Every structure is written in structure tokens, then in C-alpha cells.
Amino acid sequence: MIDLKALQNNFEAVSQKLKKKKIDAALLELLKEESLQLKEKRNLLEQLQADQNAKSKLFPIYKKEGKDIAELKSQLDQNKEKITAQQEVVRLLEEKLSEIALGVPNIPDDSVPEGSDEEDNIELKKVLDTPVFDFAPKEHWDLDSNQEWIDFERGVKLTKSRFSVLKNDAARLERALVNFMLDFNRSRGFDEVSVPFIANQDSLKGTGQLPKFEDDLFKIEGENLYLIPTAEVPVTNLFRDEILTADELPIKLTSYTACFRKEAGSAGRDTRGMIRQHQFGKVELVALAKPEESDQVFDDMLSCASDLLTALGLPHRLVMLCGGDLGFGAAKTVDIEVWLPGQNRYREISSVSNTRDFQARRAMIRYKDGKKNRLVHTLNGSSLAIGRTLIAVMENYQKRDGTIAIPEVLKKYMQ
Template sequence: MLDVKLLRDDFEAVQAMLEARHNELDLSAFNALDQKRRDLITEADQLKADRKNKSKDIGRMMKAGEDPGPIKEEVGRIGERIKEMDAELAEVVEELNALLARIPNMLDPQTPIGAGEDDNVEISQHGEPTRFDFEPKDHVDLGTALGILDFERATKVTGARFTVLRGDGARLERALINFMCDVHAEQGYFEVMPPFIVNDDSMFGTGQFPKMKEDVFQLAGTHYYLIPTAEVPVTNLHRDEMLKEEELPFHYQAFTPCFRSEAGSYGKDTRGLIRQHQFNKVEMVKFVHPDRSDAELEGLRDDAEEILRRLALPYRVMALCSGDISFAASKCYDLEVWLPGQGKYREISSCSNFKDFQARRAKIRYKGASGKGFVHTLNGSGLAVGRTLVAILENYQMADGRIRVPDALRPYLNDQATIEKQVR
């Protein structure tokens, strides 16, 4: 959430941010609501002071043997008016907060301006796209032929956009999870396993609510939701807390399944593992001092890239433009891995700096020698496990349809060198 002072002092900057994001949110009601809130508070305070003074007069009159009846009636009328104003103020504050909650984060000066993903800017490219002396297949054909991916039975069990991982497919997924968690532990991330179900306050704190409510799975008849990413429960671990400045930064990692309705992506990536309703992810989350925010983002990105480097997967780094960056992010890098089966790069990680946007919503502060304020929060996928499995199948495929296991994963698979056709 933005600091309300920013809207009061530099309303034009917020309007310019909305235009850069191609966000059509109407802020015209803000000034009137904010002024009405101030007027109501001022008038109510005056009435409360008047009531206090008149109450003192009542006491003096009673001691003097005078009739305080008329003043009592007036105090009663003032009290009723204060009640009315308090109720009116509550409505105005609720309306104002609802508007503020729908305003996205301010953009970092380094975020490119653009209309959508075609305007994202390539920062760097690592490794050459994998080439073969045969026609490469995509992960669906490869995994189905090997018997490690079963889409048909998953559809029978649940529905579209679910998958059963079988045999070495399941083992490879588990190996990837353990590998990623081990690497991030080396990098200094403290591992947690949070709840996979969260409440309204948690979804609001990280910026999923109210804007993206249609994209989550809600447990019927409750205010509980399946997490869309570990970012939500891990960031909210410190909701409503005052952190000690000398203990910052906090670096967390968490493996979780993730659940997304994909309501806004109807018809997109319906083939295979790219866009599923349920998928696994290893997430990195940081709580940092504002002075270290920019440097921590670069470190976060490098930590995610290390997974790709160790797996020897070709990838590139993209700076997301204003029209493609998420609601809560101020600056974001996407890591895109090369997929030979599709002949293009696809996102496998997003590394974002939210600055104090989430911390304001979740009330996560710090205090120490330099003063006090809101922490900055950052997160990044390290990586989306299913998409990493896709990248391995497609980049490590062999002419006979088998898959070579990357060297970095072999210790997690009992030194198994290849993925063969499953026997059952």
C-alpha cells in the first residue's frame, strides 16, 4: 500500500505511475474523500472538546445548586451528533482504504516503460540455445512416451491442467526440490515450511487481495485460501511485528505446492506443465533494511540464477516493463529458460523488489540505531520446479527419447545417468 502522504503531496506522480502501468483505476474521488475525513475528524474533535467543557459546567452548576437540565440536554445532543459523525467517518475511512488498497506500487526509476511483455528489456543472456542433430520434441511428447507424465489420468482424477508424475518423473521432481533447497541453504537462506492455507489478512498483506481474488482457490464456506505462492505465508510470518534493525536482513526459503485458478489466462498454455492449477515451487523471501534494498535484489536474482547455472540450462534475464510488472512489485527481473520444444524462452523465475509496499499493508516495521520505519520485502522463485523439469526434459533429451540427467542432480538420484521408459 502506498503512503497516503504521497497522494496528498504528489498526486500527479501517482497518476503518472498508473498511466505507465496502463492501469485505469480512477483516483478522482481521493481528494474529496481525504478532505471529508479530515473535516469530520476536526469537527468531531471540536464537538468532543465542547462536550467536555459543558460536562464540567454541569458539575459546577450542581455544586452551586443550579439546574443543569438545559446543558445536559445540549450535551446529549452533542453526544448524538458525535455518534453520527463517528459512523460517517467510519464509512469514509472504509471507502478511502478500499481505494488505497487498489492502487499498485510505485515503479522503480529503473523499471522500463512499456505496454506489455513485448516491451520487456533483455539484460543478459547465458549459454547458447540448445541445438540438436535431430528434431527435438516438447516435454509432453517426451514425458508421455517415457511414461513419466500422465495427463489423462490426472484429468480423470481432478480435471484439466493437472498432471500425475510417475516413476522417474516423480523422483526427478523431488530431486529438483531437494537440490534447490540445498543450494539456497548454502547461500544462507533459512528454511521454513509454512501452512499451505492462509487467511484474508495474509492475502491482503502481500497484495493478492483485493485485485487478484479471482485467481485463487477459496475453501468453500470459509475465509481460507490455498496459497498461490510461498511468498504469501512466508512474508506474513512477520505481519504486525517490529523487527530489530541489527538482526536484518532475514533471508527465508520455502518449498510449497502452489495453487492458481488461472482465471485470467483462459486458453493460454493449455498443453503440458507450463500453466497448471497445482505446481511446486521453491521460493526465496527477504526482509531487508531500505538502504540495502537494491543490492539485495541483485543478490536474490543471482541466487536464483545459480540454480540454472548448476543445471547448465540456457537462460536470459529480462527487466519487466511498467505494463507487465505485477501489482505489488516496484522492480522485477524475470529469468527465462530456453525450451527447445517450443523454440523460445519461457519464464521460470520472477525476482521482485516490493520496497515498503507489502510492509505497509502487513505492518512490518523495524527499529534500531538508524531510527525506525517499514522494512523492504523481496522475493523470487528459485525456481518453479515444474518448469525446471520441463526445461530438463527438453534440453537434455536424446535422439532415442531418453533424458540425460544433469550432473548436479545425479547425487539426488543415486547417480542415475538417464531417464528411461518406465516399466509400469
């Protein structure tokens, strides 16, 4: 959630920055008006309550002194009606306000470029040269046309489209990738956690998936529980409603989970192959940091993910997302795109974001800064999506005879 106080006090600046995200200015205006309204109504309510409290305290005194309490009681009764009415006013306003506020995306950093979509993203750098083949490299599904590695048909049989089954060396490779990544991340100072793949509404709300993006989630019937779309949800929410001490920050964690996404808005996109599945494995990086150190932590996470690809020998590039392409909760995001020779293009394989205090405000994650409690900054990034990494290995390490080499660093994990 954005900082409503900042919106009230610096309306122009905030709404100017939010323009990058193509937000309706009228909505912001409304938000500001409503929040000021609420402040006023709430002040009135509090006055009434203060009055009521003060008079209530007279009650036992009057009784002790044997005074008549009928007059006092009638005053209290009247005042009570006013309070009840005013409470309703405040409650409605609060409801309306939070409905609007929860739908407003995060404020982009100044460093985020203007732009409306992918086309306007800015390439920061390329790492490793793209491989040169003396034959025409295939896409992963053609490489494995008889489904020795990835069995799409049976995945569909078991569940439905966009589910698949890994077999033989692919299954082992997946496991090797997970282990390699977790070990790598640990060596970079990220502590490993293993968390539930199901989260409740409060958690999804804390990281911003709810209420706005319910359509993207698999919900468990009759339970108010959801399959997680990313480990970011459970791992960040580990600290929901907590006040951390300054010296335990930054907290840097890594976790492997399955991720479940409905891909509601992507009908018809990437229907072939394993690029876009309803379920995929991902090793995630999550960090909580003091505001002044979060940029440093962001860079650490980004280089951690990039170095991982380098270690795997996979060419990739770093792309700074423009305002229009930025996710709902992110103030700044850099995507990492891996080279897929079969597709002859870069495809997203990782995404590192700094949400600043946007999630922390929703999830109430704070730390003690001397006497005061301040919101932390939360950051998240895919270490790498496992499925896409698997594809990248297949396509980049393919040989003329259709076999696939194993990256050097994975060999010890494949024995």
C-alpha cells in the same frame, strides 16, 4: 497500498509515475480528493470528541460539589448526537477510500521501462548458450508420449484439467530439485521455513492478492480461507503486524510450497503439457530489508535464482519487465526465462520483485530505526518453479534415443 500522504503532497510526481502502469488519472484525482476530505471530516470529529471528553470529566466533579448536572447532561447528549452522525460520515469515507486505495497498484521504479506488454520488456542478459541438437528436440509431452513420467490423463481423472501426476523418475526428479534448491538457497544465506498451504483473508490482503484478485484463488468453502497461490503469501505474512529490530534485517527466507492458481484469465493458453497447472510446486525466496538495502537484496535474490539455473546447466535470460507487464504489487520485477528447446523459445521460470513498502504498508511490517518505526521493504522471487524446471531439464537434457540425462548436480539427490 501506496502512500496516501505522498499522493496528497506530491500528486503530480506520483500520478506521473503511475502512468507507466496505465492507471486512470481520474481515479488518482478522486483518491487524493477523498483522502483530503477524510482528513477534514476526521478533524471535525476529533474536535467534537475532545469537547465531549472534557465535559465528561466534569461530571464526577459536579456531583461531588453537589452542583446541578442536568444542564451538563443535556449538553453532552446533544454533542453525542453530533458525534454519532460525524462518525458515520467518517466511516463511510474511510470505507470508500480504502476501497479505492486497495485497488491502486504499486508505483513503478524509475528504472522500469515504459511499455504496455511483454513485447516491451528489456532483455538484460543471456546466461549459457542454447544447446545444439543433431536431431529435432521434442516438447516434453512428445518426449514422454506414453506418459511414463507425466500422467496427464490420470491427473484429469483425479481432479480436472490442468492437474497431472508425476511418476517414476519424474517424481524422484521433482523431489531432487526441491532438495537441491533448498540446499542451494541455504548456502546463499536464506533460512528455510515450512509454512501452511492455506492462508486467511488478512494474509492475502497483506500481500495484495485480496481484495482485487479473488478470482485467481481457490477458496475453501465456508471458511474464509484460501489455498495459497505462492509461498510469498504465508512467508511474508509471518511478520504481519510486527515491529522488527534493525539488527535482525535483512531477513532472508526460502520455502518450498505447493501453489494453487485458478488461471482464470488464461483459458486456452498452454493447455498442453505441464507449463500451466492449477497446482505446482515452487521454491520461493522472500526477504524483508531496510529501504536502503533492498536493492542489494534484490540483486542477491536474482543472482541466486540465476546461479541455480546455471548450476543445473539450463540456459536462460534475465528480462526487466516494462510498466505494463509489471504485477500489481511490484515496483520492479526481473523475470528469468529458461530455454525450452522443444518450444524453441524462452519461458518464464522465475520472477523476482521488489515491492518496496507496498506490501509492508498493507501488512504493517515495520522495524525500529532508532526511535522511529519505519516500514520495511519486502521482496519475493521464485527460486524456481519446480514443474517448469522439470520440463526444462527434460527438454534440455533429452537425447536422440528419447532418454533424458540427469544434471550433474542432481545426481547425488537421485541416488
